[in-house]
Amino acid sequence: MLRRSLMAAAIAATTALPAIAQDAWPSRPITLMGGFPNGAGTDIYARRLAEPLSRVLGQPVVVDNRTGAGGNIGSDYVAKQRPDGYTFYFGTAGTHAINAALYRSLPFDVIRDFTPVVLLGDVPNVLIVSPEKRPNLRTCQDVLAAARARPQAVSYGSTGNGASTHLAGAQFAAAANLDVLHVPYRGQPGAMASLLAGDTDLFFNQSGAAMGPIRQGQVRPIFVLTRERLAALPDVPTVAEACGLPPMDTSTWYGILGPAGLPEPIVRRMNQEVNRIISTPEFREWLINNQAITPPVAPNTPEQFAQTLRADVARWAEVVRRSGAQVD
Template sequence: MRRRSLLALPVLATPAIANAQANWPSRPITLIGGFPNGSGVDIYQRRLAEPLSRALGQPIVVDNRTGAGGNIGSDHVAKARPDGYTFYFGTAGTHAINASLYRTLPFDVVRDFTPIAHLGDVPNLMLVSAERRPQFTDCGTVLAAARANPSRLNFSSTGNGASTHLAGAQFNAAAGVDITHVPFRGQPGAALALLSGDVDLFFNQSGPGIGMVRQGQARALAVTTAERLPSLPDVPTVAEACNLPGFVSTTWYGLFGPANLPAPILERMSAEVTRIVQAPEFRTWLMETQGITPPTVFTPAEFAAIQRQDIARWAEVVRVSGARVD
């Protein structure tokens, strides 16, 4: 009798599981971020949370679990229940670059997650402090100083493995210079180091970087895209400004859930997020204030394909640059 009851349990539980999925969401949802307040990730996820909360009829709680290039936040979501109440605002750093940059990870960036939606492509700005480094008027003056003084110049980043790190590493490799990497734990420390003169450069993400430029805090010498940004049309590309043909260093943002996220929840979340980021007002906000190219792929399968391609692409960048984190 006991055996028959145990065997029947999965069958009896199925309607309850199906009902929970049909009624999703019935309580607040947590959106995990891997980077601190004020970072490009934080700016975007908070802007997204408001309309997404209205669409789903439940509060979206933004919870930044920072450290280790976003790996702490990633690990939390990888181990979360796939019930539709924990999601991750991921990046090409957390879900492609880190797979080869870190020697070991406590999770698998593909196996332990469900890709949900691509949220746009993100460039970096090569920033200097006009007050602290007035001699750096363009990329040519930076390169001349770097070549005359190997290892003397430095650049800050928002953490090992972040795009602000890899953009600088790519620049070193492409230009044949040795500008020392100085990692910080997030945007505030990296920006303050630039503005105080503790570092020479900061390859900042476009969202917070544009804010620093428009507020007169920093000067943008170049942008890491193939073409100039509509939001900063007077800022040349690295390829133009630094005479490095073909130089491009862009990453992406994307929404992930834990592995085995139920199909009804995946489809609903993907549809709602896609509708929001395609809205004209949101697209304008992305391009004009964040320098982000809005997404051009809109299904989870398409986003998963981008992630797989970028894991291979960034593995080669990491190999060539020599960047590595233990």
């Protein structure tokens, strides 16, 4: 009887181990992996979020970037990690929707190999130029006139082939019937440096990374590629207002994902804590007026994020097809 009792107790304790470990999450530092360089919009947001998230979780949230291949290197790394709640990915519509159509072969599946956790907001694009290097480009009509006068002479930089900064430019060029030169760089720093040096003429940049240089006067915003003006840039017209083109919206999203099989309690806890942080007045103010990012609408569940991801895979496949974007 004693032996049977001890065996039953041992089995019960063993069975309870996963639940105990899960309830104790997190018990060590968490990595929030990004796929783009320091200074990119994703990096700016991730670092702003990491500090309050560390406080509420009681463990450090460390931002780490593994760059290259349009975010695929970082995505692949996270997809292959244990689903234990200690590695998350700061993903985008680029890494998890555009790349699915842009690359013929990926070492991971953007749907099957990830667990959507929480949407972080919609990120618009804004056309910027260097007022020092291109003082003649002040309006959309200036851009259109310059591009039509000399086909392939006007260039636009991007953060990489197939990135939203590339596809925004490709969509604009197609809508305006322009023949402009695309010059891809490996991330935000290279594309911005090229613009400021005068090596490229235009940059259809994401708002989060563009707002700092805009406020510092380093770059001039020409128009936003959204259907309505942005609260952070109320004097900057939309592409329809500025160019006389049909309304256009090239906005993408930011979100946090984990490896496939992430336990439900961890998904719910992470979703809950992030939503609490980004819905505070202070954080919303930073998103809307500092980064020009539209916060997600409540309740912002993991299931809603999963639906957005699946819909965007189909949406961006069509955009990539129409744009003719290719990976070198």
